[in-house]
Amino acid sequence: MLLRALCGTHHCEILSYCCMNTLKRAAATLLIMSALVLHGCSRAADTRYEASFLDVFDTVTTITGYSPTRGEFTALARHTHDLLARYHKLYDIYCDYDGINNIKTINDNAGVRPVRVDSEIISLLLFAKREYEATSGAVNAAMGSVLSIAREYREAGIIDPEHAELPPMDMLIKASQHCDIDDVVIDEGSSTVFLADPLMKLDVGAIGKGYAVERVAAALESEGVTSLLLCVGGNIRAIGGKPSGTGGTACWNIGIRDPDPESENQQLLCVEIKDGSVVSSGIYERYYTVDGVQYHHIIDPDTLMPSRYFTQVTIICRDSGVADALSTAVFNMPLEEGMELIENLKGTESLWVLRGGGLVYSSGFGGYITGT
Numbered sequence: 001m002l003l004r005a006l007c008g009t010h011h012c013e014i015l016s017y018c019c020m021n022t023l024k025r026a027a028a029t030l031l032i033m034s035a036l037v038l039h040g041c042s043r044a045a046d047t048r049y050e051a052s053f054l055d056v057f058d059t060v061t062t063i064t065g066y067s068p069t070r071g072e073f074t075a076l077a078r079h080t081h082d083l084l085a086r087y088h089k090l091y092d093i094y095c096d097y098d099g100i101n102n103i104k105t106i107n108d109n110a111g112v113r114p115v116r117v118d119s120e121i122i123s124l125l126l127f128a129k130r131e132y133e134a135t136s137g138a139v140n141a142a143m144g145s146v147l148s149i150a151r152e153y154r155e156a157g158i159i160d161p162e163h164a165e166l167p168p169m170d171m172l173i174k175a176s177q178h179c180d181i182d183d184v185v186i187d188e189g190s191s192t193v194f195l196a197d198p199l200m201k202l203d204v205g206a207i208g209k210g211y212a213v214e215r216v217a218a219a220l221e222s223e224g225v226t227s228l229l230l231c232v233g234g235n236i237r238a239i240g241g242k243p244s245g246t247g248g249t250a251c252w253n254i255g256i257r258d259p260d261p262e263s264e265n266q267q268l269l270c271v272e273i274k275d276g277s278v279v280s281s282g283i284y285e286r287y288y289t290v291d292g293v294q295y296h297h298i299i300d301p302d303t304l305m306p307s308r309y310f311t312q313v314t315i316i317c318r319d320s321g322v323a324d325a326l327s328t329a330v331f332n333m334p335l336e337e338g339m340e341l342i343e344n345l346k347g348t349e350s351l352w353v354l355r356g357g358g359l360v361y362s363s364g365f366g367g368y369i370t371g372t
Helices: 070-090 103-108 119-134 144-159 169-176 208-222 320-331 335-343
Strands: 003-005 012-018 027-034 047-056 059-067 184-187 192-195 228-232 235-239 252-257 267-273 277-282 287-290 293-296 310-317 349-354 359-361
Touching (some): 047 070, 059 070, 070 208, 070 228, 144 169, 235 320, 267 277, 310 335, 335 349
Antiparallel strands (some): 003 252, 012 027, 027 047, 059 228, 184 192, 235 277
16 A cells, blocks of 8 residues: 555454455455544543455555444444445446446447436546546546556556567557547436547546545544544545544544655655545556566556656645545646645645655645654
8 A cells, every 4th residue: 555554453353244356356354453543432441443354446445443342343344344335336447236337337338328327426527527627637537548558558567577568659649539538428417427439438546546435434424433544545534533542632643655665664754634635646556667667557648658757646635535636647747737736725735756766845745744
C-alpha cells in the first residue's frame, strides 16, 4: 500500500468471508486483530482493533477502530466491508455480477444502447466529469481505450520480462481518438449511461476507489460512527479522530511510504489528520521494465505514456474522492502547474517527491507533518 496506518497489534482471529476478486481470486478472509479505532462514543475501557480483508478493489483494505468488545467491532467491520463490496461490484470494469449493471456493462454496450444503472454509478460519472473539468483533463475516466492497451503490455511484460515491450505509439494514438468524455451521455432522469462512441471504454481506476471510500464514510457517519480509520489500498479516510485518553480525540498518525525501494527507511514522513483523507499516487506498485527503464501505470493523457515528472504525489483534503482524482491529475502535471492548482483549492495540500529524491510541499502541507 502507498500509505499505512501506524498502529500496534496483538493477537488475531480469522473470520471466513465468501467473496470474489475481480481479477484472480474467488475467496478471501477477513482478519480481525485486537489493537486499533472507534465507533460511537469513546469509553475508557475501549480496546483498539483492526480488521483487514482482500476482496474489494483488488487491494488490501484495513479498518481501524476502538470498541468495548471484539464483537461490536467485528459487526462494524463486516458492515463496512459489505458497503465497500457493493461499490466494488458497481465500479468493476472486468467482471459481470448477477442482477447488476456495472461499469463493465456500460463498456460492453458502447455505441449499442443506453444502460440503466444504479444511482451510485450516475453520481460517480458526474463526479468524473467535474474532476475532468477541474483538472483540465489531467484525470479522464473516458481513457479506457488507451489504458487497456497500456495495461495489456504492462501485464505481459511482468509475466515475460525478457520480451517486455512498450505499446506502439500509433496504436495508442488511434485509441486516444476515443476518449472524449463528452461522449459519455448521462440521463439522470432515466438513470442511464450511454457511450456514444462504440470504441470508447470507461476506466474509473483513478477515481472509483477514493469516491467509494468517501461514500462509505458518509454512510457510516450518517449511522452515528464518529471515529474510524479506513485504508483501502492506500486511500486513507479518517472519520473524526482517535480517542485521546482524556475524554477528547487526537489526530490519526499516517505514515507516507518512501517511494525509493532502496531507501533504508520505509516511511518518508508522518502526517496527522482528523476528518480528512490522505491519498498517494506512486510509480513503484505496478510497473515493468523495458530496456532497463521502468514504466509504471499512471498514464499522462498528453503523451499517452507513463508520466515522468515525479515518483510520488500525496494529497491531503477532506474528500477521499477528490484526493484520489487530484493525486493522479497532479502526478500528470509539471510542478508549477500542479502547485498552482493545489494552492487555489481551499483545504487541499500536496507533497511532491521529485525523481531526484527531493521533496516539495504546498504552502500548508507542513502543518500536517508530525515527528512521530
